[in-house]
Amino acid sequence: MSSKYKLEKSHQSRRNFLKGAAGVGLLGASALSAKAESITRSSRENKVAKNCIFLVVDGMGRGTLSIANEYSKKQYGKELNWIRLLKNKHVVTALQNTASANSLVTDSAAAGSAWASGERIPNGRINVSTEGRRLNPLFSLAKKKGKAIGLVSTARITHATPASFVSSVENRDDEVSIARQYLEQEIDVLMGGGARSFLDHENALLKEFKRVGYSHASTSSEMLQYGDSSKLLGLFADSHIPYAIDRKHALDYRNVPNLETMLRVALSNLSKHESGFCLQVEAGRVDHAGHAQDIASIVEEQLEFDRCIPQVLEFVEKHPDTLLIITTDHGTGGCQLNGFGEYYSGTNQSMDRISKIKGSYEYIAEQLNKPKNLNKKFFASKLDIKLSDADLSVIQSMMDKDYRIYPFGYRDSGAEHFQGFQRDYLAANLGSYFAQYFAEQMGIGWTSDAHTSELVDCMALGTGANLIPQYFENFELNGLVRRALQI
Numbered sequence: 001m002s003s004k005y006k007l008e009k010s011h012q013s014r015r016n017f018l019k020g021a022a023g024v025g026l027l028g029a030s031a032l033s034a035k036a037e038s039i040t041r042s043s044r045e046n047k048v049a050k051n052c053i054f055l056v057v058d059g060m061g062r063g064t065l066s067i068a069n070e071y072s073k074k075q076y077g078k079e080l081n082w083i084r085l086l087k088n089k090h091v092v093t094a095l096q097n098t099a100s101a102n103s104l105v106t107d108s109a110a111a112g113s114a115w116a117s118g119e120r121i122p123n124g125r126i127n128v129s130t131e132g133r134r135l136n137p138l139f140s141l142a143k144k145k146g147k148a149i150g151l152v153s154t155a156r157i158t159h160a161t162p163a164s165f166v167s168s169v170e171n172r173d174d175e176v177s178i179a180r181q182y183l184e185q186e187i188d189v190l191m192g193g194g195a196r197s198f199l200d201h202e203n204a205l206l207k208e209f210k211r212v213g214y215s216h217a218s219t220s221s222e223m224l225q226y227g228d229s230s231k232l233l234g235l236f237a238d239s240h241i242p243y244a245i246d247r248k249h250a251l252d253y254r255n256v257p258n259l260e261t262m263l264r265v266a267l268s269n270l271s272k273h274e275s276g277f278c279l280q281v282e283a284g285r286v287d288h289a290g291h292a293q294d295i296a297s298i299v300e301e302q303l304e305f306d307r308c309i310p311q312v313l314e315f316v317e318k319h320p321d322t323l324l325i326i327t328t329d330h331g332t333g334g335c336q337l338n339g340f341g342e343y344y345s346g347t348n349q350s351m352d353r354i355s356k357i358k359g360s361y362e363y364i365a366e367q368l369n370k371p372k373n374l375n376k377k378f379f380a381s382k383l384d385i386k387l388s389d390a391d392l393s394v395i396q397s398m399m400d401k402d403y404r405i406y407p408f409g410y411r412d413s414g415a416e417h418f419q420g421f422q423r424d425y426l427a428a429n430l431g432s433y434f435a436q437y438f439a440e441q442m443g444i445g446w447t448s449d450a451h452t453s454e455l456v457d458c459m460a461l462g463t464g465a466n467l468i469p470q471y472f473e474n475f476e477l478n479g480l481v482r483r484a485l486q487i
């Protein structure tokens with residue numbers, strides 16, 4: 001294989017793989033020292049990184065990674081690219097502490113701001129310190145140094161994680177101000193959901209973007225058509241881009257691009273800039289599926305993210321003056337595959353059960369706007385589940401809004417937060433309600449519907465990757481990246 005970064009292929013059958021696993025502990029030690037040697041070697045080169053790519057999964061705990069990997073092995077006969085990448089000795093791996101200034105459990109705004117500003121700030125803000133100081137985010141600094149900037153997400157493009165790389169607001173919900181700050185800085189490539197912030201007041205903001213020369217794409221085909229524009233604004237959903245599982249099974253979303261294609265367009269566009277670029281690509285909805293305790297959706301979102309990895313590796317191979325960081329900002333939901341059944345034998349059927357689920361709770365909740373869908377057949381077709389009459393009346397009471405189960409929450413117990421958002425309210429309640437069922441039937445458990453404080457994974461490669469230690473506090477990544485880029 002010519003490539004230093006190509007994924008190592010595993011030709012082993014599952015049986016051989018498991019058999020071979022017994023020896024991995026022994027091989028692991030020498031592989032580890034080879035890795036350490038390689039890192040030391042490349043750190044001596046000490047070149048400047050021209051480009052920087054952040055591939056971010058929002059809200060990925062190790063349980064999510066593990067289940068998605070088992071699912072990929074069972075359904076597609078191969079491990080995740082993430083796992084295969086870990087076997088490559090050139091990849092730097094690290095654990096990261098994700099706390100924020102006011103809590104051991106961060107939100108995405110404070111987590112992204114820690115990377116972008118080098119400071120821990122309170123949850124809910126973007127690049128505004130505890131004392132109220134406005135902090136200068138990483139990609140804005142890079143833009144001032146002449147680099148092109150791209151933000152891509154399956155969430156609203158003005159959502160906390162992409163926003164934290166270039167904006168500064170006291171309240172993360174102030175998404176119109178965030179969009180306005182994108183415009184002021186003329187961020188070169190913007191692609192994701194969140195059209196609603198641009199379309200208020202007769203498309204006021206969208207018109208301003210167009211006036212300064214942005215090409216606007218609202219479908220996958222328009223994105224491909226305008227992909228090379230010097231300024232690109234792709235808005236593919238009013239709010240978040242529909243879940244990957246729904247794009248796969250529901251016909252309504254055929255012209256909505258997937259993350260992989262958005263990434264391809266962004267890389268092709270940004271790599272033309274001679275002074276380099278900084279790109280953030282976020283699988284934003286792993287987090288949402290975690291909040292919703294939606295196992296099939298979280299797996300499909302993780303798989304979609306994983307399909308981006310080979311493309312980026314190919315790019316880094318051709319442009320080794322690039323620093324690539326693959327990481328997550330925190331865990332969400334604490335999902336785990338738990339042993340159940342005699343000698344835990346029940347667990348092995350769980351992956352097949354997940355594959356029979358054909359829709360997210362969000363999609364199901366939306367479909368329940370049509371009262372005719374509240375029937376056993378609908379739930380059987382979407383969740384492969386047999387509901388009783390009692391189950392149906394509980395779901396009816398959710399729709400009547402006199403049923404609430406969400407013990408954890410971000411702002412409060414959740415009730416006010418959901419008022420006026422019937423679909424999101426219903427989806428959250430369906431998730432909590434079915435969590436018990438899926439725990440018993442599939443061994444899928446969730447610690448809560450909230451974020452978690454667990455240490456999370458980070459991988460890096462390319463120029464400057466050797467600067468990253470095996471354990472760091474989230475805010476420390478800022479200095480390391482700035483050193484690599486020399487900004």
Ligand SMILES: [Zn+2]
Nearest residue numbers: 059287291332
């Ligand atoms: Zn979240």
